[in-house]
Amino acid sequence: MQIFPKTLMLLGSGELGKEIAIAGQRLGCKVIACDKYEGAPAMQIADLSIVINMSDKEILRETIRNHQPDVVIPEIEALAVEALKDIEKEGINVIPTADATAITMNRDKIRSLASEKLGIKTAKYAYSSNKEQLKRIAEEIKYPLLIKPVMSSSGKGQSLVKEEKDINTAWDYAINEARGDSKKVIIEEFIDFELEITLLTIREHDGETKYCSPIGHEQINGDYQSSWQPQELKSEQLMEMQEIAKKVTDELGGCGLFGVEFFLRNEEVIFSELSPRPHDTGLVTLISQNLSEFDLHVRAVLGIPIPEIKCYSPSASKVILSKENLSNVSYLGIEEALKHKDTKLLIFGKPSAHRGRRMGVALAQGESIEQARKKAEASAACIKLL
Numbered sequence: 001m002q003i004f005p006k007t008l009m010l011l012g013s014g015e016l017g018k019e020i021a022i023a024g025q026r027l028g029c030k031v032i033a034c035d036k037y038e039g040a041p042a043m044q045i046a047d048l049s050i051v052i053n054m055s056d057k058e059i060l061r062e063t064i065r066n067h068q069p070d071v072v073i074p075e076i077e078a079l080a081v082e083a084l085k086d087i088e089k090e091g092i093n094v095i096p097t098a099d100a101t102a103i104t105m106n107r108d109k110i111r112s113l114a115s116e117k118l119g120i121k122t123a124k125y126a127y128s129s130n131k132e133q134l135k136r137i138a139e140e141i142k143y144p145l146l147i148k149p150v151m152s153s154s155g156k157g158q159s160l161v162k163e164e165k166d167i168n169t170a171w172d173y174a175i176n177e178a179r180g181d182s183k184k185v186i187i188e189e190f191i192d193f194e195l196e197i198t199l200l201t202i203r204e205h206d207g208e209t210k211y212c213s214p215i216g217h218e219q220i221n222g223d224y225q226s227s228w229q230p231q232e233l234k235s236e237q238l239m240e241m242q243e244i245a246k247k248v249t250d251e252l253g254g255c256g257l258f259g260v261e262f263f264l265r266n267e268e269v270i271f272s273e274l275s276p277r278p279h280d281t282g283l284v285t286l287i288s289q290n291l292s293e294f295d296l297h298v299r300a301v302l303g304i305p306i307p308e309i310k311c312y313s314p315s316a317s318k319v320i321l322s323k324e325n326l327s328n329v330s331y332l333g334i335e336e337a338l339k340h341k342d343t344k345l346l347i348f349g350k351p352s353a354h355r356g357r358r359m360g361v362a363l364a365q366g367e368s369i370e371q372a373r374k375k376a377e378a379s380a381a382c383i384k385l386l
Contacts, residue, residue: 030047033050057082214238
């Protein structure tokens, strides 16, 4: 029997961290929210908030040591993983593990693990550390192709390149938008897919693996725009995705929820990426399931049983993006957005906005996926930022 409350330290306090904090607090946990700026979403509800540079090994290590949390939960990729390895050796639990965090924060490491070590089917890929090498590789992989920083999130730094004349621009964009000081890019074959799928995969303390119903999603320039659940798949496709997700998460080890992404091309399942934490496309589970991805993550992290995961009805999400730069954000249209039946609205509470920044999400249930998506889109369209 465990004794509560536990102390959870979030490294990164965005909208996903905020929902993790809420899920933890519902179980009586104390939450310490860390981020690089004041007033981040999770900080607004946390028991304690700390503004630090999480890329600085010494600062991050000493901050964790000073507060001695029961669990450290990374929510972003830009972390000094050496500090996490140090504090893990001192007996503090890092989710899923310090090594898994190090592997998944870099596209080259997780792609190499999946393709080269585990033999999982991925897009063709290669790495480059300079423009000339990039041009040679692009000729081998063939246009169109994708160029991404090896370390980034939410599509930052990603370009679809259709011809050689755009290579230099894509390189500069990838390097400028990379997290950390990486000067390396990944070049990927462009997959002309029919569907993108997120399979939320939960690894419990005893090693048992559970799955949520598959989530379909839409991205623009690598950044999530909408998602829906459940996405209908053939039984053999779903089984293959579950087998791949289990193989990768078992290799990474630890516990918690993982967002495992796939492409479907001509019914062929292709592994894309993996996040060792709740996934932005999984925000739909706040309305679609009996236990959201955040509840599931916290339960797995704390060793609390997960008896059954139920998907209630066809559901969808639609992001609310800022169309301009705003130093102080106000919202118009909330009452109109919530007039739609079976909808929810999440305003993340970010103190400022820039063009394209995700500021909220509309969620909806429907009798079909198509109806749920239309309702979520209509609700999101009501919100105006001032």
